[in-house]
Amino acid sequence: MIRPDAPVLLEIRDLQAAVDDQPILKGVNLTIRAGEIHAVMGRNGSGKSTLSKVLAGHPAYAVTGGSVLYRGENLLELDPEQRARIGLFLGFQYPVEIPGVSNLEFLRVATNARRAERGEEELDTFAFEDLVRERLAVVQMDPAFLERSVNEGFSGGEKKRNEILQMALLEPVVAILDETDSGLDIDALRIVAGGVNQLASPDNATLLITHYQRLLDLITPDHVHVMAAGRILRSGGKELALELERSGYDWVDQELARLGADAERQPAEVA
Amino acid sequence: MVAAPVTSAAAAAPAAADASAWLAELAGALLPSRRQEDWRFTDLSPLLAIPTGIAAPSAEPSVAVPADPWTGLSLPAGVERLTGADAERLLGTALTATGAADHWPVRLNAGAAPAPLVLRVRRDGGSLELPLAAPAGDGLAAWRLLVLLEPGARLELLQVPSAAPGQRQLLSLVTEVVLAEDARLSLGCLALGRDDCCLLNHLVVRQAPGSELLAATVSAGWSLARHEPRVLQERGAASTRLRGLQRVEGHQLADTHSCVRFEGPEGELDQLHKAVAGGAGRSVFNGAVQVPRAAQRTNAAQMSRNLLLSDRARIDTKPELEIVADDVKCAHGATVSQLQSEELFYLRSRGIDAAAAARLLQRAFCEDVLRFLPAAARRHDPISALLGDA
Structure with missing residues (x-):
């Protein structure tokens, strides 16, 4: 849902980042307003996963330039946990298995950290169980998964559902979903996409990072961006994703070659 | 010259020499050397930093034999205490069978001559907690136990050795433990210590065929702790599960030397030893598994998992498998790792601060062994002590 007057939730300006002194992001610009769903597409190595990690505050990535404002606040100076508490959520491409930490306990501690930040009272074990059972419905998840260790022995689809369950509990303002569609069969993809659609509202925003069109058949983006070589090369509406589906990414190389001579040049907007 | 309460190096050396001589005399053997x-x-x-003498409430510690500390002990139905000649006849049976009687810590214990507690379990003995609280007074505090389970008997036993405040x-x-045919013992030792105290802990078990042993030892906080669980499956065909967890901080040292020997076929061993080392602490694990020719079709698995929290801490871990029989399964492995950065980031990305995330991961690491202690151990809140916020 595009409303030009909706408040800006995330404003990324000329963001540059490196890992192990290797520049990955080379000037990303992106503005996300409340109510919008954005999709960032691109080939492997284009920098789209790095963008998600940098926004969430992964310590292995060093920001070397530019700025990110989250609801007007400098996001980059906050610890990862503080970013999460104020409403930024990263759905992991590869959710981490944590043996010995119960999923239920993990979800409760995380939910309470977010609630405390919002000035809401913390939930005790019983109140939390009621909440989590209600939210399980969003991703049609079996309550048995609550009793297991975090993601341990979960299938690919179960891990991604667990990510969306966390999103349902944390009620983020900006959710970044990194390759949430990877490794999912069509049924799991429908369930996960259904969860994302249920959670989208006029007050929040979603940034989908994906390789393929198939997720976008189920979640309709308002804006589609194509990333290459650490920048957003082209932006457009949902039809851009369909065009990519038809023509592939080969044009990207030509465009990069054309831009190569002038690295400072901003990418052209496509209507 | 004013006498100051400062121990100079020159004064300390004779004190250590005195302590060494006293301990050697009590044990009837010189201290082991490296x-x-x-x-x-x-x-x-x-x-050698521990004052000499037997810990006793009196002002003057002596090597006098202390009074029987077990008189007030109430035992569950099915468990009886043996005394006198009955007890004497049984004492030492497992030590001799395993060759542990000559071990220096065992000799030291014998030298201290603690009043022994000999328990016989005839049927289901239920659950028993032995609070091994040292009497007041600096020095050596010793306990000597023997637990005998008759055929088919069961017992859950928790030992909680603790130094006096x-x-x-x-x-x-x-x-010492003797398990007859089909007897089942769950033995827990929860040893939470202090930086100025040491612990020498020997467990020696004889297992008959069909018997099951679960022995879990959890140890933290001692300046020096040495645990030596030794199990002998006398005719094989028994089940042995060993669980160990030790945590060191500061300049503490914890050392577990285990030994499991199979004297007959079809025995089983499932062993997991874990260590958490922070500060400049040092953890040692040496796990011997002996499978002689008679022990065909033995199935043994040993794993050592270690968490290194500081770059000054040190872990030494070594399996020691002596396998002569040819038709056996003996698996072993060891890992040493730090807290995983991807796990930490995942937790932090959900609003859990770095310190709480680290605690959650350490707790998970420890729970893996704590859950094998008898239920009564929960009352002592071992996890808080292990995570250093007791």
Whole structure:
């Protein structure tokens, strides 16, 4: 849902980042307003996963330039946990298995950290169980998964559902979903996409990072961006994703070659 | 010249020499040195910082035999205490069978001559907690136990050795266990210590075919702790599960030397030893598994998992498999790792701060062993002590 007057939730300006002194992001610009769903597409190595990690505050990535404002606040100076508490959520491409930490306990501690930040009272074990059972419905998840260790022995689809369950509990303002569609069969993809659609509202925003069109058949983006070589090369509406589906990414190389001579040049907007 | 309460190096050396001589006299043998393979990684000098004498409430510690500390002990139905000649006849049976009687810590324990507690379990003995609280007074506090389970008997036993508040003590614990056919024992030892105290803990078990042993030892906080669980499956065909968890901080040292020997076929061993080392602490694990020719179709698995929290801490871990039989399964492995950065980031990305995330991961690491302690251990809140916020 595009409303030009909706408040800006995330404003990324000329963001540059490196890992192990290797520049990955080379000037990303992106503005996300409340109510919008954005999709960032691109080939492997284009920098789209790095963008998600940098926004969430992964310590292995060093920001070397530019700025990110989250609801007007400098996001980059906050610890990862503080970013999460104020409403930024990263759905992991590869959710981490944590043996010995119960999923239920993990979800409760995380939910309470977010609630405390919002000035809401913390939930005790019983109140939390009621909440989590209600939210399980969003991703049609079996309550048995609550009793297991975090993601341990979960299938690919179960891990991604667990990510969306966390999103349902944390009620983020900006959710970044990194390759949430990877490794999912069509049924799991429908369930996960259904969860994302249920959670989208006029007050929040979603940034989908994906390789393929198939997720976008189920979640309709308002804006589609194509990333290459650490920048957003082209932006457009949902039809851009369909065009990519038809023509592939080969044009990207030509465009990069054309831009190569002038690295400072901003990418052209496509209507 | 004013006498100051400062111990100079010149004064300390004779004190240590005195302590060494006193301990050697009590044990009837010189202290083990690091030139001996079994003590290669274990510096016993913390023992020499403990005042000499038997810990006793009196002002003047002496080597007098203490009174029987077990008179007030109430036992569950099915468990009886043996005394006199009946007890004497049984004492030492497992020590002799395993060759542990000559081990220095066992000799030291014998030298202290603690009043033995000999328990016989005839049927289901239920659950028993032995609070091994050292009496007040600096020095050596020793306990000697023997637990005998008759055929088909069961018992859950929790030992909680603890030093007296404010006293510098060396705790010595020797436990013998004899499991007859089809007997089942769950034995827990929860040993939460202090930086100015040491613990020498020997567990020696004889297992008959069909018997099941679960022995879990959890140890933290001692200046020096040495645990030596030794199990002998006398005719094989028994089940042995060993669980160990030790945590060191500061300059603490914890050392587990285990030994499981199969004297017959079709025995099983499932062993997991874990260590958490922070500060400049040092953890040692040596796990011997002996499978002679008679022990065909033995199935043994040993795993050592270690968490290194500081770059000054040190972990030494070594499996020691002696396998002669040819039709056996013996698996072993060891890992040493730090807290995983991807796990930490995942937790932090959900609003859990870095310190809480680290605690959650350490807690998970420890729970893996804690859950094998008898339920009564929960009351002592071991996890808080292990995570250093007791």
